[in-house]
Amino acid sequence: DVKVTQSSRxxxxxxxxxxxxxxxxxxxxxxxxxxxxDPGLGLRLIYFSxxxxxxxxxxxxxxxxxxxxxxxxxxxxxxxxxxxxxxxxLCASSLTQGQAFFGQGTRLTVV
Amino acid sequence: xxxxTQPPSMDCAEGRAANLPCNHSTISGNEYVYWYRQIxxxxxxxxxHGLKNNETNEMASLIITEDRKSSTLILPHATLxxxxxxxxxxxxxxGSYQLTFGKGTKLSVIP
Numbered sequence: 001d002v003k004v005t006q007s008s009r010x011x012x013x014x015x016x017x018x019x020x021x022x023x024x025x026x027x028x029x030x031x032x033x034x035x036x037x038d039p040g041l042g043l044r045l046i047y048f049s050x051x052x053x054x055x056x057x058x059x060x061x062x063x064x065x066x067x068x069x070x071x072x073x074x075x076x077x078x079x080x081x082x083x084x085x086x087x088x089x090l091c092a093s094s095l096t097q098g099q100a101f102f103g104q105g106t107r108l109t110v111v
Numbered sequence: 112x113x114x115x116t117q118p119p120s121m122d123c124a125e126g127r128a129a130n131l132p133c134n135h136s137t138i139s140g141n142e143y144v145y146w147y148r149q150i151x152x153x154x155x156x157x158x159x160h161g162l163k164n165n166e167t168n169e170m171a172s173l174i175i176t177e178d179r180k181s182s183t184l185i186l187p188h189a190t191l192x193x194x195x196x197x198x199x200x201x202x203x204x205x206g207s208y209q210l211t212f213g214k215g216t217k218l219s220v221i222p
Binding site: 042 | 210215
């Protein structure tokens, strides 16, 4: 059974903290993605990666960075968390052609 | 830039067919049409995809117009569990790694 696993389902962090959101996939997919989802705004792409150590900005990369040191793992980093980064974060992976598989999401609250 | 256009919401009576439209007038020849759905608080789930021909699987049917500028997802006998946000996405082609979602269509299945 294919799987994309996000490290936490719920997370509460303080303003200014450095936050790591981890995503692991077991399907040997080249592509991995990070999205955030807010009410009324749909899924917005933050960053994606098409290979190890490769990364591309999505539509809303400001305030975020990513790391892909291994093919199966894609990390989203909030260098200094702010309250406007409170959101649902979703990770996905896919082959270049083909369906994407999503994790269950991490609901991050920054207080 | 949004590659697809979908109505923001639709209602469907339980047991009836739900027909969800999507416009993708700028689709290029090697791009596929994908459909996903997201049930509240879960990650998006793949439904079906196609290039030119109509496609059917155990979940749904996908009808793509001959000019490929629009498509329709058909849920033949909608149930209450089909209430979700449905996303139509175009993706594919050489060097096309990005996976961008629009705001989708909120389908409400009514008893």
